Amino acid sequence: MRPQSLTLVAACLALLAPTAPAAVPQAFGLPTSDGPVGAADLLAKVRGCDPVSRGKYRTDDFAPRTVPVCGTRDAVFWKADMDIDCDGRPGRHCNRAADPLFAPVTAFQQSDGRQLSAETLPYIVVPMKSATWNHRDSGVLAGSVAAVIYRGRVQYAVVGDTGPDDIIGEASYATAKALGIPADPRTGGVASGVTYIVFKDSRVKPIEDKAEALAVGERLAKLFVRN
Numbered sequence: 189m190r191p192q193s194l195t196l197v198a199a200c201l202a203l204l205a206p207t208a209p210a211a212v213p214q215a216f217g218l219p220t221s222d223g224p225v226g227a228a229d230l231l232a233k234v235r236g237c238d239p240v241s242r243g244k245y246r247t248d249d250f251a252p253r254t255v256p257v258c259g260t261r262d263a264v265f266w267k268a269d270m271d272i273d274c275d276g277r278p279g280r281h282c283n284r285a286a287d288p289l290f291a292p293v294t295a296f297q298q299s300d301g302r303q304l305s306a307e308t309l310p311y312i313v314v315p316m317k318s319a320t321w322n323h324r325d326s327g328v329l330a331g332s333v334a335a336v337i338y339r340g341r342v343q344y345a346v347v348g349d350t351g352p353d354d355i356i357g358e359a360s361y362a363t364a365k366a367l368g369i370p371a372d373p374r375t376g377g378v379a380s381g382v383t384y385i386v387f388k389d390s391r392v393k394p395i396e397d398k399a400e401a402l403a404v405g406e407r408l409a410k411l412f413v414r415n
Contacts, residue, residue: 225409227340230385233413234258234265241321245356247271247379255356257321262412264326265385268357270338272364273313273349274373276303282361287373295350296330299394304348306360309396311348312336312384313360318353327388331395333405337383338367344405346392357382387412 240259247255247269255268274282276294282305284290294304304311312334314323323329332347336359343366351358359382361371370376387408392401 224406225342225413227337227342229413230335230337230342230409231383233260234267234383234385240264240326243320245315245320246354247357248355253354257326257356259326260412262408262415263385263387264323264328265383266356267383269379270364270367270369270377270382271358272371272373272376273311273351273358273360274306275349277305279305279307281371282306282373290373294348296348296395298396304360304396306362308362309348309360309398310336310343310345310363310366310401311360312345312363312386313349313351313358314347314386315356316350316353320353323347326386327390328386329389329391331392332386332388333390333392333401333408334384334386335405335409336363336367337385338369338378338381341367342409343367344402344409346395346401347386348395357384359384385412 237256237258238260239256241257244253245255246253255266257264257266274287275291278292282290292303297303314328315321328347330347334345334347336343336345343363345359345363348360361373364371364376369378390404390408392404
């Protein structure tokens, strides 16, 4: 084919080629890249509160009831403190000597039947069923995936344990460490500023698979932000 013909063909193909879609502005709340969803993107989706609990929870024994569980179509969330859960399989940092309230069991177990390890597995604690809220009614089960946010950091975790039916705001030693929160079961934790977002009807199997929790968490976080 002669050079002139090649030039004409190239011009025609350029005219027929589809144009690239316009970039979606950040103002619409969508991530601007395929990278991980940032803390600000997630927090922007949980500014208000449509309560799913019939009342509010305490953050500690004898504290006033100030924390509702809120809901959206895809998730439930609450904003509270973080107490350190060291229960489950004992280890170097989580044991009876380190934690006077240590319990050698967790509400949910690994696929091999062993108790969860608070030292190594990022997990959160949800209140036991009560008249205030039954987490199962909101699609929150053993192994459900949560995004835990503190001071600009996001850590994906699983629902791994249950706590008192009137207290909320607790996560494993490993979750605290990942977020830069002091994790000592006696003196650690923070008094406020932690947001917990649990994606409804999500589940990691086996519950101890941290890589799967991260992969599922990042995928659901993107969908949550986009919706």
